Amino acid sequence: MSAKTKKEPQLFKQVVTNNDEISPGVHVISFRRNYDFLPGQVVKIAVDTDHPPRIYSICSGNQEDEIRILFNIKDDGFLTPIMAAMIPGDNLYISEPYGSFLGTNEPAWWIATGTGIAPFYAMYRAGLSENKTLIHGVRQLNQFYFEYELEWSMGENYVRCCSQEQSCDVFPGRITSYLSSLPELPNVRYYLCGKALMVVEVRDLLIEKGIDYSNIIAEIYF
Template identity: 35%
Template structure:
């Protein structure tokens, strides 16, 4: 566990923010996560790395959880504060060169967009499509960092996205090439449903990669 200095906290909505901190030489592969907590705190939580492999800083995307022991403390951080960071960990690693067919579909709900933000920042020329499910339009976290042509925003709580409804409803209407490599990140209910939908559409389970947010 190492101490890293916070250099920026960027609030995206009332409850969601990006913490940027010094990288201090940490090597990672995009898709991995770190354990993060405020300096000296007993509790820490897992957060996917939001920044790219080539950035000289580390970023994580955090949503404040009601009554959360960690996220509420992280929200109060400001530049100059220290955080405890351990890692990287995890197996949701992404290297497009390791795939025969480099055609990718990313499906996220909420802050599950975080690893995909890292994927795209690391590999800007990627051939991908992304479906992002949120409740409100304001939760389209940093969509400017993605190619708008490739992203579908599904909003279930209000109109104004590209699709009014849940990710799963949108997905059912889509045709997906069976060679597509599908990456899923978000809550377990979404992942269960999407897993079934993709299987029904003929995507082999070996082409489905999941990272469940708990």
């Protein structure tokens, strides 16, 4: 279907049930789950019917009563400053979930930067973390969202990489530096979620280390 004829998904009014600032400028906003979804899928979100929606990964398990969305405030943006100021009872406009960046029960590595952790947290909450390694790269230590829960559950299979601050049990550098330091990588699926530059750099590095292109699945955040 061409771009001219492709229909935008319909948006439905949803009532905000909660809005927590979990780190400076980073929020988790919630609303009731009125439909089924698969872990890793996205929704389109708008604050009214006059402005175009943006795409966000669902950040909650698919059996939970609420759907949660993780986002950071874009100071020059329209949508996120309004979302950050919302309180329970306010309205959002949400599409039904869609997308093919889906978690499975197969062994895999999950690789994320920043808020790109969202779909992997949804997969984890849906019970798909067995046989998984999760690598999360951030600039500052307060950006390891959900780290206490993930560390308690996944143990050594939860790897944190921080490029600008240091702490015990955290790799001092970017994800690419961590991957480069490994003598070999397992022959599993690699799921990448983050900004385009990270996805390209990590994809190329994985290929250089012998991972087949068909085993690399990417979701790019804009």
